[in-house]
Amino acid sequence: MNAKSIRDTIPCEREHGKQEGFALIVSILFLAVLTALGINAMRTSALEEKMASNTQHHNVAFRAAETGLSIGLSNAGAATTTSNQENSEATYKVDIAQGQVCNESENAGCASGWEDKSVATVDAFTEYTTEAKVPPVGYSLDGPFATHHFRVESGATYGTTRTRVSQGFRRLGPTVDQ
DSSP states (O other): OOOOOHHHHOHHHHHHHHHTTHHHHHHHHHHHHHHHHHHHHHHHHHHHHHHHHHHHHHHHHHHHHHHHHHHHHHHHHTSOOSTTOOOEEEEEEEETTTTEEEETTTSTTTTTTSOGGGEEEEEEEEEEEEEEOOOOTTSOTTOSEEEEEEEEEEEEEETTEEEEEEEEEEEEEEOTTO
């Protein structure tokens, strides 16, 4: 009685035996390639997140510096136009989320209840630079008028970003010796 073993009668068992681990090696290589692609994708997304955060911080710092520039321009616009004009410098806190401005130079601690993640520190500097004896249009050349030149600088810090903007303007007024 020649009995066949069960192993000889199952065809798929014999085919698996002939593979000798080739499918395992291919699957391990495939898994290694997918792992490398996944790690690369994670690194790329982390870099993109940092770049987006940096761009957002730069935008907020620029807007806050522009706010400081507007404050400096309004302060200089109300000033007298003489050569003994005092230069003014002030530090402000700007809450970007609420749109509020607090003058830290005059009222220390006025921004104590604000959330730090939406607050930028702004410094504004207004300087009287010079007087130019330029007659305005329509007046005689020896008129008692001059243009008074101002320069306003503002800088803002938000997160790790620092932005500085500067603007000059002129104001028509009487000459200093008048």
